[in-house]
Amino acid sequence: MTQKELKRTKPVHTQKYLPGLxxxxxxxxxxxIIFHLNPQWLPGGFLGVDTFxxxxxxxxxxxLISEYDKTGxxxxxxFWLRRVKRLIPAVLFMLAVVLTYTIFFEPDIILALKNDAIAAIFYVSNWWYIAQDVDYFNQFSIAPxxxxxxxxxEEQFYLFFPFILYMIFxxxxxxxxxxxxxxxxxxSLALMIFLSSTTSSTARVYFGTDTRLQTLLLGAMLALIWPPFRLKQKVAMRLRTLIDLVGVLxxxxxxxxxxNVSEHDTWIYHGGFYLISFVTLFTIASVVHPSGFFAKFMGNPLFVAIGKRSYSLYLWHYPVIVLLHRHFVAGQxxxxxxxxxxxxxFVFAEISYRFIENPIRKNGFRAFSFKPNQVSRFMRLALILLLAVPSLLLLSGQADNLGKNHNTQKQTSFTNKKTAKPKTPPADENAKHVDSKHLAxxxxxxxxxxxxxxxxxxxxxxxxxxxxxxxQLSEANALLTSQYRDFAKPNKDVVMQLGTNGAFTEEQVNQIIGDLGDAQIYFVNVRVPRDYEQNVNDSLKKAADKHENVHLIDWHKxxxxxxxxxxxxxxxxxxAGQKALSNLIIDELKKQHSKN
Incomplete structure (x- = not known):
């Protein structure tokens, strides 16, 4: 490969469209989208954000480099005005629709949604979720x-990065x-590694602008050495083949x-995001090269149509999924x-793309009109004003009472310590009948x-x-040894219902069994629509099969x-579920007692 083949053309004064991108x-x-529809379908789908x-x-x-090369x-x-016209109208439209819908149909989430929406308007959502210690992967909360x-x-990056780049030049x-x-x-990478190693919460690591800057800068570095608007249309067959091969691989x-990557993989916080983003660079380099077959494949009409609407789809997919799925049972x-x-x-994205984004990006305020004879512009204005009223009511706190009337504070704990020492159930004269009121x-x-x-x-x-x-199940060991030592005796019953919030190791299960000695131990398995469900249930079944004093309560079945x-x-x-699970546990307790 000669220097002549690798040489780029001089800066051009037109920016070419990049369909492959x-x-x-x-x-x-x-x-x-697939990840948010069901994480089990595509465990690493969340990496699409890093690609963006x-x-x-x-x-x-x-x-920015192209502009500087042309104009000095x-x-x-x-630049900032273009970003505002490109990004803000679409997100404000989505917010207005979601807020209006919430007032009329989901008033119980008004209070939480109001704060999220305010943070979104000022483009500080990531820091707001850090302050609230929100888990991005937590499916048990309603946060559309x-x-x-x-x-x-991205907006924070757009605000500061152009100025820094300009000053360097x-x-x-x-x-x-x-x-x-x-x-x-x-x-940025070192900060992510440090924070992930020193805190149990992923919010600060996952949402931080500083910890995520690494991936944005990798893209910027590629632009410095592979400027897409200066790449040659015609290159030697050998070079084109190499570019295609690199892209495909x-x-x-x-x-x-x-x-294969999962949200539970800790290595992604220890350099994994950097590595995956680095690999992404080679795909980008290939899809933006005008000579490549891989670029032409990625730039096919279907992909391009979806790609042009990717911003709209990203905006709309998540609130649609969250607000619809909350009326059904996850996993079923x-x-x-x-x-x-x-x-x-796709319908909302298309409406946003055609009716809001493109007209405002091209025409600015001229996309609106007070004149009814200018039908599309007048309808656009009418729609925005119609959505603005309930949205402003919610954001200003005028709908708080409506939210409070529907908001129920969920109980976060239930503790009922009847006695310092557990009672021993009295022997029943009829061995086949066990009164649940005698169980302890x-x-x-x-x-x-x-x-x-x-x-x-x-x-x-x-x-x-x-x-x-x-x-978590890992917390149970300390609890048993510090507060419930008296239950680690023969003829005592201990029911362990843990595993909803994550998987555990065989060693942790064995430690619990060891701490409880000769007590009768009952593990309740889980029904949780997450990728660790099978691992949890397999581990509990294995423990029950291995130990005579360990029993499995099959809630999943x-x-x-x-x-x-x-x-x-x-x-x-x-x-109905509370009754069913309670009865299932009681029946298993009775069954074991009737054997004794």
Whole structure:
């Protein structure tokens, strides 16, 4: 390969459209949508957001460099105005629709949504969620605007990055730009590694602008060495083949990551995001080269059509999914719900793209008119004003009372310590009949235990119940040894309902069994529509098969085909589910006692 083959043309004065890049955007947004529809379908679909970050860093830097090469300067006000016209109308329209819908149909989430919407308007959603210690992957909360964290990071980047790049160029330090960006990206990477190693919360690591800057800067670095508007249309066959091969292989590797990476993989915070984003660079380099066959494939009409609407699709897909799915049981959704999801998100995205985004980007305020004879412009204005009224009422707090009337404070714990020492159930004269009022088990669990606490206590008044929202099985060891040592004796019953919030190791299960000695131990398995469900249930079954004093209460099987048992999230229980699980536990306790 000669220097002549690799040589780029001189700067041109027209910015070419990059269809392959739009095609790549389509892949990214589809991955994100599939992940949010059901994380088990595509565990690493959330990496599509990082693809957007890399593309954004690459494209914005390319545009700024192209402008500077043509004019010798960067018109920052013009750049920011273009970003405002491109991004803000669409997000405000989406917010207005969601807020209006919420007032009329979902008043119970008004209070939480108001704060999220205010943060979204000022593009600080990511820092707001950090302050609230929000878990991006938590499916048990209703937050239809949570996806706007990534747009907040991009807007913050757009606000400061062009000025910094311009100052580097004006100070005649352009030759150091790449190394500056590289060093800052490594600092961002180091900060992510440090924070992920020193805190148990992922919010600060996942949402932080500073920790996510690494991927944006990787895209910017690619633009410095591979400016898309200066690449040659015709290159030697050998070079074109190499570019295509690099693109195909890197894209295939990205697909492997998306199919296999999980939200639970800690390595992604220890350099994984950087590595995956680095691989993304090679795909971008290939899809923007005008000579490549891979670029032409990615730039096919279908991908381009989706890619052009990727921003609209990203805006609309998440509120559609969240607000629709909350009326069904997660993990037991009828197939038609997913069809409705896809139809609605594409319909709203198309309306936004054609009726809001494009007209305002091209015409600014001239996209609106008070004259009825200018039908489309008049209707656009009427629609915006119609949505603005309820939206402003919600944002200003005028709808707070409506939200308070529908808001119920969910119980976060249930503790019923009847005695310092557990009672021993009296021997029943009829060995085949066990009165539940004579049972005195210890029950330890998470939010599901909180759900059944009152119902179970009515049937088993001598039970000692300790449930807490968010509790992990790993926390049970300390609890048993510090507060419930008296239950680690023969003829005592201990029911462990844990696993809703994540998987655990065999060693942790064995430690619990060891701590409880010869007590009769009952593990309740889980029904949770998450990828760790099978691992949790397999681990508990293995423990029950291995130890004579360990019994499995198969809630997963008993609850199958009973959506009426569950709240929308498919885990927490309605009254019918509370009764069913309580009775299932009681029946197993009675069964074991009747054997003795």
């Amino acid at each position: 739009d095609g790549f955007r389509a892949i990214a947004v589809i991955a994100i 970050f890399v593309i954004s860093g690459f494209l914005i830097t390319s545009l 300067k960067i018109n920052l006000p013009a 605007l949570k996806h706007l964290w990534s747009l907040a990071i 004006k100070l005649r330090k352009r030759q150091y730009t790449f190394i500056i960006f590289f060093i800052v990206s490594l600092i 890197s894209f295939a590797l990205l697909v492997v990551f998306i199919l 959704l009828p197939y038609y719900v997913y069809i409705i999801d896809v139809v609605l998100m 088990p210890l029950l330890i669990g998470d939010s599901v235990m909180v759900d059944i606490g009152n119902v179970f206590q009515k049937s088993v008044p001598n039970a000692t119940i300790d449930g807490k929202v968010g509790r 008993a609850s199958s085909g009973h959506p009426e048992y569950f709240a929308y999230d498919g885990v927490h229980l309605e009254y």
